[in-house]
Amino acid sequence: MYDDKRLGVGIDVGTNTVRAVVGATKLHEIPQIIGYGEAVNHGMRKGTIINIDQTANAIDRALATAEKMADTRIMNATVSANGQHIFGQISHGVVAVAGKEVGEDDILRVERAASTLQLGENREILDVTIRSFILGGQASIKNPLGMLGARLEADSYVISGLVPHIRNLEKALLLTELPKTNLIPSGLAAAQVVLNQAQKESGVAVIDIGGTTTNLVVYDEGELYHAAILPVGGNNVTNDLAIGLMTDIDIAEQVKLNYAVATSSQRKTGGRIKITKNDQDYTFETSLVDKIVEARMAEIFELVNVELSKIDRRAKLPAGVVLTGGGAQLAGIEASARETIRLNAKLGQYPNFGGKASEVAGPEWATALGLMMVDIKDDIAVNKPKPTKPKKFGFGKKAK
Numbered sequence: 066m067y068d069d070k071r072l073g074v075g076i077d078v079g080t081n082t083v084r085a086v087v088g089a090t091k092l093h094e095i096p097q098i099i100g101y102g103e104a105v106n107h108g109m110r111k112g113t114i115i116n117i118d119q120t121a122n123a124i125d126r127a128l129a130t131a132e133k134m135a136d137t138r139i140m141n142a143t144v145s146a147n148g149q150h151i152f153g154q155i156s157h158g159v160v161a162v163a164g165k166e167v168g169e170d171d172i173l174r175v176e177r178a179a180s181t182l183q184l185g186e187n188r189e190i191l192d193v194t195i196r197s198f199i200l201g202g203q204a205s206i207k208n209p210l211g212m213l214g215a216r217l218e219a220d221s222y223v224i225s226g227l228v229p230h231i232r233n234l235e236k237a238l239l240l241t242e243l244p245k246t247n248l249i250p251s252g253l254a255a256a257q258v259v260l261n262q263a264q265k266e267s268g269v270a271v272i273d274i275g276g277t278t279t280n281l282v283v284y285d286e287g288e289l290y291h292a293a294i295l296p297v298g299g300n301n302v303t304n305d306l307a308i309g310l311m312t313d314i315d316i317a318e319q320v321k322l323n324y325a326v327a328t329s330s331q332r333k334t335g336g337r338i339k340i341t342k343n344d345q346d347y348t349f350e351t352s353l354v355d356k357i358v359e360a361r362m363a364e365i366f367e368l369v370n371v372e373l374s375k376i377d378r379r380a381k382l383p384a385g386v387v388l389t390g391g392g393a394q395l396a397g398i399e400a401s402a403r404e405t406i407r408l409n410a411k412l413g414q415y416p417n418f419g420g421k422a423s424e425v426a427g428p429e430w431a432t433a434l435g436l437m438m439v440d441i442k443d444d445i446a447v448n449k450p451k452p453t454k455p456k457k458f459g460f461g462k463k464a465k
């Protein structure tokens with residue numbers, strides 16, 4: 066049906082919800098969203114699979130809905146890898162240039178050298194970004210091809226995860242009978258659709274607030290600079306409300322979805338909130354709800370500050386922070402982020418996708434949309450890389 070088009074499929078295996086998006090595109094055209102689906106995921110905790118069958122089941126259901134809508138059978142997809150076991154580290158490679166000028170072969174060798182590093186036990190590489198090259202001592206070279214020099218170096222950023230957790234995700238995907246999948250660290254995916262190159266050059270962060278994880282990625286000088294997965298998210302707000310208001314989790318969630326405000330500047334002063342469940346009324350002090358929500362959001366953004374401090378970017382990213390994820394739907398989230406992070410903060414905006422784009426326009430779809438874009442760009446049918454070797458395909462400039 067889409068013979069003249071390429072299909073891209075993104076599957077965001079979130080801790081709360083699995084989301085699948087199918088896009089169709091002709092070459093150089095902005096994709097049309099032709100199908101999407103979502104399903105609650107009971108198989109994960111803090112981004113890590115605790116039940117393979119339940120995770121597979123959620124993926125199956127999300128995918129089945131998307132397939133039906135798109136009227137197509139999905140054979141491969143790009144899938145998000147999440148969890149606190151995933152982190153990034155800096156790596157460096159050095160080679161001697163074979164001829165007088167840097168050739169493609171030299172670049173390949175130095176990229177490979179920069180991707181070979183001492184990983185912790187039981188870890189494997191999920192993504193490698195070559196940030197820049199150094200030739201004969203001159204740093205910050207983007208493309209050294211054809212330049213003169215004897216010693217070529219490359220700086221890279223390598224994201225890895227724990228093998229057992231990655232295998233569990235792969236097992237879940239096998240159960241869904243998706244023949245080919247490509248795994249991408251979750252945070253990198255959202256950045257694909259909400260950032261432009263100018264922001265990446267200036268310095269920018271994406272904060273994707275999920276249910277029990279918050280993915281942070283930082284870009285500077287055009288390349289990935291830092292990635293971290295924090296073990297907190299929107300569900301912590303709900304749990305805090307359940308404890309603080311001494312009420313059920315589902316009532317706390319209703320309070321959050323309907324009345325919670327993340328920042329004092331948007332507060333409605335005083336008053337009470339009323340929730341009705343099974344003909345029973347529950348009332349809460351607005352000021353108490355506000356206090357609980359504001360404190361938790363400040364705590365989440367303070368954890369972001371800790372990560373930014375590690376890379377000397379605290380309050381130092383000119384293009385600010387971009388917010389995505391289901392948790393970013395909280396009213397007043399931008400002001401709350403600005404107050405704690407001391408940088409401009411905005412909800413992520415997507416490119417003008419066609420088709421059913423308006424139905425997947427919320428911030429909770431950012432990861433799935435980003436994965437779909439990567440899936441369209443990458444030809445994963447060729448050479449799926451073996452474990453522990455760097456990926457051949459992915460973001461930006463890659464190790465080959």
Ligand SMILES: Nc1ncnc2c1ncn2[C@@H]1O[C@H](COP(=O)(O)OP(=O)(O)O)[C@@H](O)[C@H]1O
Pocket residue numbers: 078079080081082083274275276277278298299300301303318321322390391392393394395396429
């Ligand atoms: N309107 C809303 N206001 C505040 N929080 C919301 C809203 N809608 C969803 N959320 C929260 O978003 C979180 C889920 O985000 P999502 O990106 O779907 O999770 P994950 O990617 O971890 O599966 C939950 O904590 C949920 O309560």
Ligand SMILES: [Mg+2]
Pocket residue numbers: 079274275276390391429432
């Ligand atoms: Mg999410």
